[in-house]
Amino acid sequence: MTLKITFHGHSTFSLSDGTSNVLIDPFFTGNPQAKVTADEISCTHVLLSHGHEDHMTDAVSIA
Structure with missing residues (x-):
C-alpha cells in the first residue's frame, strides 16, 4: 500500500x-x-x- 501525503499549507494535509x-x-x-479551493477537495473522512478557525474553516462545506 502506498500513502500519498499532500500539504495544503498551514495545518492542512490530505492522506490518500x-x-x-x-x-x-x-x-x-x-x-x-492553499493551491486548491474547498470546492475542489473530495474526501472520505475529515479529522x-x-x-480553532484556522483548523476547521471549511470542514462543514467539505463534509
Whole structure:
C-alpha cells in the first residue's frame, strides 16, 4: 500500500491510499498557501485537531 501525503499549507494535509482520502484540519478559504479551493477537495473522512478557525474553516462545506 502506498500513502500519498499532500500539504495544503498551514495545518492542512490530505492522506490518500487510493481508496480512502483523509483530510486533516481543512483550512482552504483565506489560506494563502492553499493551491486548491474547498470546492475542489473530495474526501472520505475529515479529522479536526481542535476547534480553532484556522483548523476547521471549511470542514462543514467539505463534509
